[in-house]
Amino acid sequence: MIIFKDVTYQYGEKTPPVLEDLDLIIPEGQYVALIGPNGCGKTTLIKHLNALLIPSRGGVSIDDMDTREAARHRDIRCRVGMVFQNPDHQIVGMSVEEDVAFALENLAVPLRELTPLVRKALARVGMEGFEKRAPFTLSGGEKRLASLAGVLIMNPRYLALDEPTAYLDPAGRRRILGMIGQLHLEGMGIIHVTHDIGEVADADRIIVMELGRIIMDGTPAAVCAFLMSRDNPGLEAPAMAALMAKLKESGWDLPTNVISLEAAHREIHSCLTRLAKAR
Ligand SMILES: Nc1ncnc2c1ncn2[C@@H]1O[C@H](COP(=O)(O)OP(=O)(O)OP(=O)(O)O)[C@@H](O)[C@H]1O
Numbered sequence: 427m428i429i430f431k432d433v434t435y436q437y438g439e440k441t442p443p444v445l446e447d448l449d450l451i452i453p454e455g456q457y458v459a460l461i462g463p464n465g466c467g468k469t470t471l472i473k474h475l476n477a478l479l480i481p482s483r484g485g486v487s488i489d490d491m492d493t494r495e496a497a498r499h500r501d502i503r504c505r506v507g508m509v510f511q512n513p514d515h516q517i518v519g520m521s522v523e524e525d526v527a528f529a530l531e532n533l534a535v536p537l538r539e540l541t542p543l544v545r546k547a548l549a550r551v552g553m554e555g556f557e558k559r560a561p562f563t564l565s566g567g568e569k570r571l572a573s574l575a576g577v578l579i580m581n582p583r584y585l586a587l588d589e590p591t592a593y594l595d596p597a598g599r600r601r602i603l604g605m606i607g608q609l610h611l612e613g614m615g616i617i618h619v620t621h622d623i624g625e626v627a628d629a630d631r632i633i634v635m636e637l638g639r640i641i642m643d644g645t646p647a648a649v650c651a652f653l654m655s656r657d658n659p660g661l662e663a664p665a666m667a668a669l670m671a672k673l674k675e676s677g678w679d680l681p682t683n684v685i686s687l688e689a690a691h692r693e694i695h696s697c698l699t700r701l702a703k704a705r
């Protein structure tokens with residue numbers, strides 16, 4: 427379980443807090459999405475998950491390991507895999523193979539054991555054959571997949587992803603989202619930062635942040651209803667919910683807390699069926 431207890435974070439002593447009095451519990455195996463406008467503190471929050479940042483006040487614990495204890499950092503970083511917002515930040519080696527192996531090399535896994543593990547991790551993200559490529563020659567999407575492989579090789583219990591579908595084409599996006607869904611099914615806890623609520627319709631829970639605070643935390647349907655009920659600068663209600671609201675305005679009997687295309691299709695279809703029966 428991940429616990430944030432009354433967490434406040436400031437980048438500098440004289441700068442205002444970026445996270446303020448934040449309380450949050452993420453049980454093992456939960457799929458949590460984190461949304462909010464630019465600069466609201468999403469990246470800052472998830473950097474607390476593997477002790478890249480330590481709270482200025484309050485505490486964060488990962489499976490009972492307090493991130494304030496430096497001796498725990500290694501275990502914490504094995505427990506929580508992190509895929510950064512900018513994949514260039516995760517490039518450290520001369521080849522994709524070195525990059526993917528980096529974390530395990532750090533943990534002193536013998537070299538001969540690494541090669542098959544690297545191959546397996548790359549295959550898991552659909553990047554077979556990229557072992558010898560120089561990381562800087564990869565496309566944005568390929569870099570992201572390679573950094574995901576470098577995290578999966580550690581077999582973490584939780585996976586934090588900072589806008590994992592940015593720069594990806596629709597096929598790459600579907601592939602990453604499918605992979606996240608699959609990892610969740612296999613029991614991995616997921617913390618998924620995104621600007622597109624449409625891609626986290628299947629999350630167990632969506633957390634909405636604004637100005638360093640959590641302003642809403644609930645099921646996708648509840649968060650959708652919340653977003654529809656207010657004007658959100660920098661945060662859009664789901665496109666499907668907006669469409670349903672417009673249809674409702676025109677007299678259709680439809681719910682508006684709908685996020686995914688599939689759910690919208692289902693609702694419109696059943697509405698049409700009801701209308702046909704009534705005639
Ligand atoms: N290293 C830093 N030093 C000082 N301020 C920082 C630093 N990193 C981030 N900030 C500030 O902290 C605030 C929160 O930034 P953060 O990157 O967590 O936001 P975000 O929600 O991830 O935004 P985005 O959606 O644009 O990625 C912003 O005002 C940002 O300018």
Ligand SMILES: [Mg+2]
Pocket residue numbers: 468469470511588
């Ligand atoms: Mg960010």
